[in-house]
Amino acid sequence: MTFAVIVFPGSNSDYDAFHAASAVVGAEASLVWHKDTSLGGADAVILPGGFAHGDYLRTGAIAKFSPIMAAVRAFAERGGPVLGICNGFQVLLEAGLLPGAMVRNRGIKFVSKMVPVRVDATDTPFTGACAAGQVLHMPIAHGEGNYFAEPAVIEALERDRQVVFRYVDETGQASAAGNPNGSINNIAGICNARRNVVGLMPHPERACEASLGSADGRLVLDSMVQAFAAGVAGGRSLA
């Protein structure tokens, strides 16, 4: 299985994602420059964290027009698994591949800390290896992670179980105390209707080894590998 990790000018978690996919999980991984127009036959795409194009104008606003995004969009439309982490989530929102938008954290501050995140949907290629309701400890590091969408959109996301990850407190409840940035309904990550595109603000790729404080994020990458293996066994190819 091959992961394509997209590199925008200003990405800073690209090598973390590359390391997690290759050295930790043992898959193939390639770094794909944002001006490229092909994903090189990859089986999964990761849009990494960072500050693509310096976050100028709005987070992800310039990146959505990078040449590689046409290939990412086509890959997603064919059902290929696309994971947007932090800034990568913001890019997916700006590109319209996921609904909603990010605004400045409610408390104004850039928040960088390990947080508990509950898996609320396991039927995605990114969470199949998790137990329903499992709480993962992963770091967040963002100034604009306050998820916003109009009430009708939130209602549809909840109804169709598209909220994949939710910020919780240490007891596993999606309380105000467990909400680090003001996101509506403690939303930390969502998927599209087809469930093959997921964006989340926490960083699974920075929590794949015990020496980093948590290895819980590895479940997200393991899920992708499992989903790919199941697809191959079922005779499906997404790339």
Place this chain on the structure above:
Amino acid sequence: MRARVYVTLKPSVFDPQGRVVAEALHTLGYGDVRDVRQGKFFEVELEGDDRASAEARVAEMAATLLANPVIESYRVEVL
């Protein structure tokens, strides 16, 4: 020809930065400040002299790039 674009958060979107500015103004003694909404302002220099066409093109630019219609609204002025 020059156009101005004003981008603001929609009324339904909470503006944490505007809130902090309002609180700072209160601290400075401006107790009559009810609320502050922070936005963005763009000046766009254009070739040509057709005002109607310029207004339509700048509105298109605002909808495509300058504003995110999910959370922001915009207003265009051609000078």
